[in-house]
Amino acid sequence: MTPTAGSRTRWIAEGLRRHRQHQGAAGGTVPADRLLRRPRFRRRARRAFIDRSTGKKGLYRFKRDPGKYLDQLIGSFGNKNLTVTDMVALSGAHTIGQARCTTFRDHLGEANINSTFAASLRTSCPAAQSTSTDDNLAPLDVTTPNTFDNAYYSNLLSQRGLLHSDQELFNNGSTDNIVRNFASNAAAFTSAFATAMVKMGNLQPLTGTQGQIRRNCRRVNS
Ligand code: HEM
Numbered sequence: 001m002t003p004t005a006g007s008r009t010r011w012i013a014e015g016l017r018r019h020r021q022h023q024g025a026a027g028g029t030v031p032a033d034r035l036l037r038r039p040r041f042r043r044r045a046r047r048a049f050i051d052r053s054t055g056k057k058g059l060y061r062f063k064r065d066p067g068k069y070l071d072q073l074i075g076s077f078g079n080k081n082l083t084v085t086d087m088v089a090l091s092g093a094h095t096i097g098q099a100r101c102t103t104f105r106d107h108l109g110e111a112n113i114n115s116t117f118a119a120s121l122r123t124s125c126p127a128a129q130s131t132s133t134d135d136n137l138a139p140l141d142v143t144t145p146n147t148f149d150n151a152y153y154s155n156l157l158s159q160r161g162l163l164h165s166d167q168e169l170f171n172n173g174s175t176d177n178i179v180r181n182f183a184s185n186a187a188a189f190t191s192a193f194a195t196a197m198v199k200m201g202n203l204q205p206l207t208g209t210q211g212q213i214r215r216n217c218r219r220v221n222s
Helices: 005-027 068-078 084-095 115-122 151-157 164-168 176-184 186-201
Strands: 098-100 137-139
Touching: 068 084, 068 164, 084 151, 084 164, 084 176, 084 186, 151 164, 151 176, 176 186
Parallel strands: none
Antiparallel strands: 098 137
């Protein structure tokens, strides 16, 4: 099944929530929903998720040991019975939307990023940490930031992935060929994306009296 234009936004918002839960499952944090509105009418856990070690909202970051990061990603998704192809396809959700400087600042200084691309991003996301630039945004897909397409994968071929995790998918590793396939075959991407989203959507949904259906999708019911 291919998502319709109408359902795509809800799917992606749900995907954001769930992918962040993946990050949390691996590292003990699940950030609050910030950027995309959660879909309505889905049952949710009652409590907000926070970093258990610091008590603050935060995003888990995988360790960046060379060669290990991709394996950690694969393992983390595999723990949820999502395949490597599912993981690469779900990353294609980064074909739209934006990320904060804090999430890609370090990647701008890494070896596997196009230098012109990195330099242009540095103008709004300088290397020095600063609360005045931390929340500056950049499109996750530099080529077609507002179109759901497979340009995200072509970007990776030219080392123009915004996030470390993006470029990791095409970094002389086991997922290179999946990226090449999705970059050259849009239908293969959309089909794999729909399959993976359905699988992800079926992960441990709250039912019956569990959780709650929010009246305002950004807030726990009072
Ligand atoms: C439906 C699927 C997905 C959606 C809608 C989505 C959306 C987003 C958005 C909007 C951001 C920016 C967050 C911010 O700036 O605060 C982000 C960050 C990120 N995404 Fe995704 N994403 C999805 C799938 C994935 C997948 C499959 C992976 C890993 C393979 C992934 C890895 C990351 C990472 C590592 C970050 C940066 C977070 C950080 O460093 O704190 N995403 N994603």
